[in-house]
Amino acid sequence: MMKMPAKIIDGKEIARKIREEIKKEVAALEKKPGLAAIIVGDNPASKVYVGMKRKTCEEVGIYSEEFKLPEETSEEELLELVRKLNKEDKIHAILLQLPIPKHINEEKALSAIALEKDVDGFNSVNIGKLVRGNEASVPCTPKGIIRLLEEIGIEITGKNAVVVGRSNIVGKPTALMLLNRNATVTVCHSKTKYLGEITKKADIIVVAVGKPNMITESMVKEGAVVIDVGINKVDGKLVGDADFENIKEKAGWITPVPGGVGPMTIAMLLENTLQRYKEAE
Ligand code: GUN
Numbered sequence: 001m002m003k004m005p006a007k008i009i010d011g012k013e014i015a016r017k018i019r020e021e022i023k024k025e026v027a028a029l030e031k032k033p034g035l036a037a038i039i040v041g042d043n044p045a046s047k048v049y050v051g052m053k054r055k056t057c058e059e060v061g062i063y064s065e066e067f068k069l070p071e072e073t074s075e076e077e078l079l080e081l082v083r084k085l086n087k088e089d090k091i092h093a094i095l096l097q098l099p100i101p102k103h104i105n106e107e108k109a110l111s112a113i114a115l116e117k118d119v120d121g122f123n124s125v126n127i128g129k130l131v132r133g134n135e136a137s138v139p140c141t142p143k144g145i146i147r148l149l150e151e152i153g154i155e156i157t158g159k160n161a162v163v164v165g166r167s168n169i170v171g172k173p174t175a176l177m178l179l180n181r182n183a184t185v186t187v188c189h190s191k192t193k194y195l196g197e198i199t200k201k202a203d204i205i206v207v208a209v210g211k212p213n214m215i216t217e218s219m220v221k222e223g224a225v226v227i228d229v230g231i232n233k234v235d236g237k238l239v240g241d242a243d244f245e246n247i248k249e250k251a252g253w254i255t256p257v258p259g260g261v262g263p264m265t266i267a268m269l270l271e272n273t274l275q276r277y278k279e280a281e
Pocket of ligand 1: 095096097098099120140141169265
């Protein structure tokens, strides 16, 4: 059988269409949806991400506010800000950009966000709901990954899905969302033995580790779908966690980096903000 090169999943274009739909929907609303983004400390990547999120909000007509708190902010000060935003009428969605400084209890801070304003779905109650199969508020990147699979017409039920990476932001919630859709899910991580033997059996591979060339061609089954969540800089160029050039000759579908999952995360943030607004107003 002749090998067919993989089809590239155009996350950039899919995200553009979603933004267009959201823009139309927002234009027809009486009041503007509002997003508050909080950054604590000086993480340069966080500033870039929040900047991109706010710019995209502006493009689609969503009001946004940014709260930049210094590294030495106390837990109580952060909690006070969150409680204040929980009560503000023009704010429908609250985002606490991670990471936050180590002296602040992350779980406590995230769970202070009111459930009805929890745009990232990081409040422990929303995580618990997701575990139970109730996707009332789910994290943006996992939601974007599922949307990409739907867009390319991949049936998830019964598939072997392997998630590489077990972060609270991507790996764990993605595994849960795949499980909720009846995939047989395996979660791999830095202590996993014989990773390649496991990924080789996957129909769907999601990799979110942050290590270039973590997934190579020999680890991928012919025709598999590869979703690459990695964002790494190598010689000034952005690359993912998968060896794209070689895998694309073997996989059925693959996301590029940049232009795959990244734009979908922001599109899902807008969608979640609009959802929080609709449920409140
Ligand atoms: N840090 C990295 N990704 C994310 C995200 O999706 N949301 C938040 N709040 N912080 C992040």
